Amino acid sequence: MSASAAKISRKENSNHDGADETSEKEQQEAIEHIDEVQNEIDRLNEQASEEILKVEQKYIKLRQPFFQKRSELIAKIPNFWVTTFVNHPQVSALLGEEDEEALHYLSRVEVTEFEDIKSGYRIDFYFDENPYFENKVLSKEFHLNESGDPASKSTEIKWKAGKDLTKRAGQMSNKAGKKRPHDEPDSFFTWFTDHSDAGADELGEVIKDDIWPNPLQYYLVPDMEDEEGEGDGDGVGDDDDDEEEGLEDIDEGDEEEGEDEDEDGDGEDGEDDGEDD
CATH class of the missing domain: 1.20.5 (Single alpha-helices involved in coiled-coils or other helix-helix interfaces)
Known part of the structure; x- marks a missing residue:
């Protein structure tokens, strides 16, 4: 290789290395700018969440008088809530026959979302005097604990002697006569004592987000x-x-008329034969 060719080759390599260095520097600067823009987006998202929360809190208060009026009207309809639960596909799957009997004494249901909606809600079940437990109200609350993780707590059910449905439910079957799957609670009332996974409590979410907004x-x-x-x-x-x-009557009528015509035709033929004789 000539000296001049060697110089040209070194120059080209030098230019290539410089291009790589420039490209990497530009990419790093772009990444830093993207991070800055992303921080602005996150800031706006947080601001939007705060404003949305204020709007939700406003309308929670506006809805309260209507929920109260609806509860007063529902109280005039016997067995409204047990019928509603039985007709709901997800809730009915948790109901045994004795659960339904106990829920016939359920007179009112109330869902209360906390002022800081993100922190949780409470569901209250009001019962008339019944043969199963002493409580007038059974509640289950979902909230965030001190570490910020979902948690729940509930009323301790004061069962009357021999009436604890959570202990008897294992031998009960559902309305269809089939045993419930092992991963489902044995009784609707077992839900009150189950705090294993408050962040994924399907029954609580169903009642709050599906049934409560429009139980009718x-x-x-x-x-x-x-x-x-x-x-x-x-x-x-x-x-x-x-x-x-009507078509059948017409068909039968046609058949009868046909038979009569045949009989008349036979008679005329017989007379003609006799005259010929």
């Missing part, structure tokens, strides 16, 4: 199905049946 939709489920069934019986289906019956 589950209370009315069977009635709506019955109305649809009645509509099918009184509507198009009956018309079809009438039309089929």
Whole structure:
């Protein structure tokens, strides 16, 4: 290789190394700028969360009088809450026959979200005098503990003698006559003593987020199905049946007329034969 060629080669390598160094420096600067922009986005997200929380708190207060009025109206309907729970697919899976009997004494349900919504909520179940336990109110509360982790606590149920459904439930079956899966509570009331995973308490979330906002939709489920069934019986289906019956009558009439014509035809032929004789 000539001297001039060697110089050119070294120059090219030098330029390539410089380009790599420049590229790495630009990338590092870009990463630092991205981090700064991301911090601004996070700051705005936190600000949005605070403002959303204020709006939610505002509307929680505005909804309270309507929840109170709804509770007063529900109190006029016997067995409203037990019917609502039985009609809810997820809750009904936890109900044995004796659970349902006990829930017939449930007169009111209240869900209270704490002022700092993120910190938790409480569900209160109000019961009339009943043969199962002494409590007038059973509550379960979900909150954040001192370390900021989800936790829960609940009312201790004061069972009457021989009426503890959480102990008897293991030998009970659900309405369909099938044993419940082992990973499900043996009784609805076992839920009050289960604090193993407060952050993933499905029943609490279902009651708070699905049933409580509009319990009427589950209370009315069977009635709506019955109305649809009645509509099918009184509507198009009956018309079809009438039309089929009408067609059958027409067919039978045609067959009878055909038979009469055949008989008359035979008689005339016989007379003609006699005249010929």
